[in-house]
Amino acid sequence: MIKLGVNVDHVATVRQARLSIEPDPVRAAVLAELGGADGITIHLREDRRHIQDRDLYLLRDIVKTRLNLEMACNEEIIDIALKVKPDMCTLVPEKREELTTEGGLDVISNFELVKDTVSKLRDEGIEVSIFIDPDEAQLEKAIYTGARFVELHTGAYADAKSENRLKELKRLKLAAKVAKNLGFIVNAGHGLDYYNVIDIVKIKELYELNIGHSIIARSIYVGIKEAVKEMKDLICKHSLEC
Ligand SMILES: CC(=O)[C@@H](O)[C@H](O)COP(=O)(O)O
Numbered sequence: 548m549i550k551l552g553v554n555v556d557h558v559a560t561v562r563q564a565r566l567s568i569e570p571d572p573v574r575a576a577v578l579a580e581l582g583g584a585d586g587i588t589i590h591l592r593e594d595r596r597h598i599q600d601r602d603l604y605l606l607r608d609i610v611k612t613r614l615n616l617e618m619a620c621n622e623e624i625i626d627i628a629l630k631v632k633p634d635m636c637t638l639v640p641e642k643r644e645e646l647t648t649e650g651g652l653d654v655i656s657n658f659e660l661v662k663d664t665v666s667k668l669r670d671e672g673i674e675v676s677i678f679i680d681p682d683e684a685q686l687e688k689a690i691y692t693g694a695r696f697v698e699l700h701t702g703a704y705a706d707a708k709s710e711n712r713l714k715e716l717k718r719l720k721l722a723a724k725v726a727k728n729l730g731f732i733v734n735a736g737h738g739l740d741y742y743n744v745i746d747i748v749k750i751k752e753l754y755e756l757n758i759g760h761s762i763i764a765r766s767i768y769v770g771i772k773e774a775v776k777e778m779k780d781l782i783c784k785h786s787l788e789c
């Protein structure tokens with residue numbers, strides 16, 4: 548069955564709105580694991596708008612599944628990653644003014660930087676994934692960086708309406724095939740929710756989904772454990788194999 552990584556950034560977003568100590572993404576991660584999460588994802592942004600360094604250090608100690616750190620190819624953040632050694636780092640683009648991660652990493656334009664970052668992390672035994680648009684040319688370049696994983700950006704699919712949604716779904720299906728044939732282990736994520744995830748879990752090449760915002764939003768009503776369990780059940784119900 549497709550695995551579920553739960554992104555707890557959005558818990559930290561609420562905490563940082565008041566520069567408070569609650570809600571705590573570390574406690575949220577423990578509850579997410581109890582609800583069945585196969586991994587915990589956090590994004591240590593350069594501007595520290597949500598996740599803080601303290602969260603990363605504590606999560607490294609207490610996460611029992613797998614800790615996936617989303618990060619830009621930035622010197623300061625690379626040094627932190629090399630020190631903390633998450634199980635996986637997912638390389639993402641960052642723009643200071645963006646509301647959320649708008650697109651995938653442009654591996655073609657930043658090839659040397661991405662390759663160098665992958666190699667530094669992999670030399671320390673850290674698995675590396677690249678957050679990438681469902682674009683054949685980007686995937687074909689990405690295989691030369693040495694990363695073993697890619698995460699297909701599902702944001703365009705999640706945002707698309709009516710017939711465009713089908714078009715974006717087809718792009719994702721094709722990209723998943725291309726990525727798998729190139730030898731990548733293929734993840735997907737961004738903007739997935741309890742409705743649009745149903746067609747995504749039918750893509751047989753996918754290994755793991757990373758979902759944050761919709762699970763944390765639902766947890767306000769039903770609690771984190773239950774919100775994660777509901778997503779896991781949905782993935783199981785609609786996957787080709789469960
Ligand atoms: C790369 C990605 O998709 C995640 O980082 C997700 O977007 C988390 O939320 P923010 O974009 O608010 O950091």
Ligand SMILES: NCC(=O)COP(=O)(O)O
Pocket residue numbers: 554588698736737738739757758759760761
């Ligand atoms: N990489 C995608 C992720 O971690 C979660 O994105 P979202 O569900 O918060 O949009």
